[in-house]
Amino acid sequence: MQSIVHVCLAGLSAGMFIWLVASGLTLIFGVLGVLNFAHGSFYMLGAYFCFTVLRHLSANFWIGLLLGPLFVCAVGFIVERFFLRRVYHLALPYQLLLTFAFVLIFDNLVKIVWGAGSLSPPRLDIFGEAILIMGRKFPAYNLFIIAVGPLVAIGLWLMLERTWWGRIIRAASSDREMASALGVRVPILFTAVFVFGCWLGAIGGGLAAPYVGIMTPGMGDTIIIEAFIVAVIGGLGSLKGAFLGALIIGVLSAFGTRFFPTFDMFLIFILMAGVLLWRPQGLFGEAR
Amino acid sequence: MKNKSLFAALILVFLAALVAMPHLSGRFTVYLAMRFMILGIFAVGYNLLLGQTGLLSFGHGAFYAAGAYGMGFFWLHLSPHPLLGIGAGVAAAAVLALLIGFFCVRHTEIYFAMLTLAFGMMVFSLIWNAREITGGDDGLVGIMRDPVTFFGLGKIPIGKDAQYYYLVLFFFVLSVWVAHRIRISPFGLVLSGIRENARRTEFAGVPVRNYRLAVFVLSGAFAGLAGALEAMLQSNARPFMAHWTHSADPVLVSLLGGLHSLTGPLAGSLLFVAMREIVQRFTENWMLWFGIVLLIIILGFRGGVVGVVQNLVLRRRAEGEG
Amino acid sequence: MGKKGLNRREFLKLTGATGSMLAAGSMSGMAFPRNVWAATPAIKGPIKIGYQAIASGTLAGYGQFHKYGVEMAVEEVNAAGGIAGQKVEMEFRDSTTKADVAIENARYFVDSWGADFLAGVDSSGQALALAPIIEKLDRVLIVTHAATEKLTEEGVFKNGIKQIFRICSPTYQDGNAGAFVAKDLPAMKWATISPKYEYGFTCWKMFQDTLGKLKPGVSFIAESFAPFGTTDFFSHIGTIMDAKPDGLYSTEWAGELITFVKQAKEAGLFDKVKHVMFPVGAAMDVLEGLGKEMPDNVWISGRYFFRYPDNKTNNEWVARFRKRWNHYPAYVSETGYSSIYAIKAAVEKAGSKETKAVISALEGMEMDSPAGHRVFRKEDHQAMYEVPWGKTVSDPKYPFKVMGEQKVIPAKEFFNRPPFEGAGTKPPF
Amino acid sequence: MGKVLLETRGLSNHFGKICTADNLDLTIEERVLTSIIGPNGAGKSTLINLLTGYLPVQAGRIFFQGKEITRLPVHKRVRQGICRSFQIVNVFPQLSVSRNVMIPILALTGRSWRPFANIASEKDAHGEMEAILARVGLSAERDTLANALSHGDQRLLEVGVALAARPTLLFLDEPTAGMNPVERSRLLEDIRRLSREGRTTFVVVEHDMDVVFALSERIIVLHRGVVIGDGPPEEIRNDKTVKEVYLGEDVSDLFRYDEGDETK
DSSP: OHHHHHHHHHHHHHHHHHHHHHHHHHHHHHHHOOOOTTHHHHHHHHHHHHHHHHHHTOOOHHHHHHHHHHHHHHHHHHHHHHTGGGGTTSOHHHHHHHHHHHHHHHHHHHHHHHOSSOBOOOOOOTTOSOEEETTEEEOHHHHHHHHHHHHHHHHHHHHHHHSHHHHHHHHHHHOHHHHHHTTOOHHHHHHHHHHHHHHHHHHHHHHHHHHHTOBOTTTHHHHHHHHHHHHHHHOTTOHHHHHHHHHHHHHHHHHHHHHOGGGHHHHHHHHHHHHHHHOTTOSSOOOO | OHHHHHHHHHHHHHHHHHHHHHHHSOHHHHHHHHHHHHHHHHHHHHHIIIIITOOOOSOHHHHHHHHHHHHHHIIIIIOOOHHHHHHHHHHHHHHHHHHHHHHHTTOOHHHHHHHHHHHHHHHHHHHHHOHHHHOGGGOEEOOOOOOEEOTTSOEEOOOSHHHHHHHHHHHHHHHHHHHHHHHHSHHHHHHHHHHHHHHHHHTTTOOHHHHHHHHHHHHHHHHHHHHHHHHHHHTEEOGGGGSHHHHHHHHHHHHHHOTTSSHHHHHHHHHHHHHHHHHHHHOSOHHHHHHHHHHHHHHHSTTHHHHHHHHHHHHHHHHHHO | OHHHHHHHHHHHHHHHHHHHHHHHHHHHHSOOOOSGGGTOTTSOSOEEEEEEEOOSGGGHHHHHHHHHHHHHHHHHHHHTTOBTTBOEEEEEEEOOSOHHHHHHHHHIIIIIIOOSEEEEOOOHHHHHHHHHHHHHHTOEEEESSOOOHHIIIIIIIITOOTTEEEOSOOHHIIIIIHHHHHHTSSOOEEEEEEESSHHHHHHHHHHHHHHHHHSTTOEEEEEEEEOTTOOOOHHHHHHHHHHOOSEEEOOOOHHHHHHHHHHHHHTTHHHHOOEEEETTTTOHHHHHHHGGGSOTTOEEOOSOOTTOSOSHHHHHHHHHHHHHHSSOOOHHHHHHHHHHHHHHHHHHHHTSOOHHHHHHHHTTOEEEETTEEEEEOTTTOBEEOOOOEEEEEOOTTSSSOEEEEEEOOOHHHHSOOTTOSSTTSSSOO | OOOEEEEEEEEEEEETTEEEEEEEOOEEETTOOEEEEOSTTSSHHHHHHHHHTSSOOSEEEEEETTEEOTTOOHHHHHHHTEEEEOSSOOSOTTSBHHHHHHHHHHHHTTOTTOTTSOGGGOHHHHHHHHHHHHHHTOGGGTTSBGGGSOHHHHHHHHHHHHHHTOOSEEEEESTTTTOOHHHHHHHHHHHHHHHHHOSSEEEEEOSOHHHHHHHOSEEEEEETTEEEEEEOHHHHHTOHHIIIIIIIHHHHHHHHHHHHHHHO
């Protein structure tokens, strides 16, 4: 029993981290229709910037988490405004390749700026000691993350469903021409959404760094594939789907590690393929 | 007409250069030339799918690996005959492509891409985890190049790179020729029809899905050939051949060179191999510069290098006439 | 396009020329002849060493520290008159983690740049893939990090690829030596969390076999293997804690070990499991990365630890290294550094840089190095030397944990012995 | 009355609540140039989509030359001789006019499965292609890219591509949509001529009444998925119900709405 509960908890926290990354990825795909390989890089940059702020301004974690992502947003703005924007009208492969080019560039830049070696962010004491759950320790920070994930989800939901912005975004994502006909300035909207997506990715990175306990150039390359899988399983462009998808993948891989260790990764990809065949719009996506 | 003959001449020069290369240049250049030709085979075949039929696959690494491991296992357990080994590799790749393709061709666009990615990564994790058979992450090591025998009727040694080079060259030319034939065949025309307008093609009485599957298997076989040839060149087969990052290579190469021509992927392959090699000599930050070059080509040279050249030629001609 | 090939070749010639010109220039700048070897005409031109290590991606730090060691050695050797009076040139290349890249690098070094010697290589997969190529290229390769015993046992001994030597300690250090340490620990039930690739599997197996023989009655009750690039070990940790072992053995390394330790600490693994062993825990990137977060009383080791041996050679070297790079030397720095000196010693002993001669010079060669006294075993070209296992403690002198109580097992007691198959080839002897 | 070419029995289709085909029993006769008309949402396009296999049949059955084709996939129906053109231009934009027409020809003759043959050496196919281009009057544009053609010519090409599939029955979905008068009258001429040639039976869906009444030998009037009129043009022109429901209703509707708005 104890072990099952802890496998679930581990799965939940892992899933929430993937969600934090996948949310931005999904939002960007939903609105811009671009599958952004470079999203993992924004996750990486988020981690690095957060802890640079933390180090140099000797600020606390929260200030780092507040300021760090802003730098990433600036980077994201440049990427969208001067590069990505020029390939919206091009075929899918061009868009993928463009973002892929940025993965190479950012990985290398991080290596130049922050050094080749790994950096370890300091342990966060704000959350104090681990908490006993059924007689076994579980890190308070993970519980915090398990709480943050849904909060982000709710926040996004409120923004999309309840605000003027959200209505415009939904309009644009469902029908670009219609939106522009209604006087929405789509280019600006796209930039805004992309930057916001980068912000989400950066926050993910900033929150993940103390959890992973280490930052390396290229740390985004592994997470991005997981995020893809989640986005696909949940339904490309569907935030609800991404959230539930992240939960499923997190918990499933936790159980996989526990009970079918050899083929855990294989299982995930079988699930991915199965969903694509059975419901291409994803488990929770609306048919487009 | 004038252009045609010019083009033909260029091809002849290029071929002559390839044939003469082992005598003109050092071992390393010969090695790079082989890397180029193998990548070229991979890309030309792949482009039948992407450029001709308009399907973006992220799983062709799996077929490349199938070719390499198929070749490796055949060499290991059955016979050291290189041609038979290559045949086995190609067959393995084609069969795998048939299995995977059967599911994948139900979708197009991003869903097709993601589906192929998923299947490709399944193959990767199978190879990685089936250690007893595949050697896990160490891969199959020590694949040797025995002479090509013609069942008693003499034999050709391919142990030396300079010798093996001609085997690779042979398959390279063969592949390019086959790809060319396919492009100008009725089959190829229907494929481009599918790319341009699948719905209409259906109303032309074409069972679109079967054609997609057919070209998927074809390109898979090309990938298998490339894989088998690399297995012999590097004398090993590795799981990462099946990884999606490797599946991205032909995409990259095709876009670098240009999607809508046969020469595109070839030019792209050459550029890819040469660039990676040369950039490394000037900087350790090859990733950075590689990325920047990609950006420039995507944004500046849409239609790839070949496209740009073509435009130049056209403009020249226009000026000439005007 | 064929023309391009030609151009590239000319371009190579060119660089080659400038290279040797530089060499000539700098040589005339120095006071020669300084040592007897300057007289021997056998050796011509600069001694060129092609070095490759991983310099991009998550493990890029390793390449950095390889480089520190090698560059320092080259500077020193050249300042002291080079190898047999010839200037040493070193070119460094990023090997990434891919075998084909490693092969391309090796071929470039030998066939294009004109390297006399090769060194470096991190991943076992790369090393094994390189073996047959090296045989073709016929240059000595001194492996400074890849640890798989297959390389020396099968590649060198069984398949007779004599060009390969290994200067770093192999998986014996992780598996066998680890078992020798473990046998004295009051732990009977062992478990592992290790990398999900050959290195992790073989070390764990070796550890089990040897410990099983050394200490009948021990049981190995749980294992959880983490794929390359794992950032979340909690489910692995859970698996182990459920099994309630009293000993944990983990060959996780580099960044993933840091992640693992931090998360294991959070999850209270170290409270439950008292005896923990990290065969590559003494790597500087891990110690510095974890700092105070590395728990005490954990048994760690590596391919070299900068506080052992505590003698003049080593201490002076560490001082020089810190002065030069403002870092403590990582073990790859030492193996890289010593690989250059191994080449120097071998060439000067052979009086030639021809592969054949150098191989026979290296076989059985003894050398003094920061890591202590090394002997290249004749049969499998494996360098025999000791690296301590030690218990982590805090030390006011350092911002990270270091080895307190140390155990040094003599190399000949725990290194597998040729012919590597059959009775009496694996410890204990 | 020619012999029956195509017949539907109880053909029905619903999109959610909206009924676009309600238990239709239709017959199409050979060599009779038939038009299908009706107000928007009458189910004209849906009907074509059902008959050509573009939409799966929900209920009812379809017979072509006596054989049931209800569940046949599109390409099989095409091979049986049913083809269509689309409302919005639907050709192969990046291919030359001749190539556009070649695709169906090669597919139909089953020559397209051969990856190593050379198109250039497909003499018969070329001949057939030339013939078709001549029929739709695009011979001059042989080597132009389809997307470089004028809208009208693209329409013609569309018909050409459809004809290249050697249809016995050809549905044209608003063939003159977005054409200028000149192009329009030209296309209509072509259709009439082709129909006279008698190899193909045409069924045209049109909005433009003049076109319909000028062209058709038989007119079927659909309304909310039901046939409310069926006969030769003059008969339909004087049919009370049609006038009422089709022409009249909208107008009276409009009035009603207007009044409603004003009174409120």
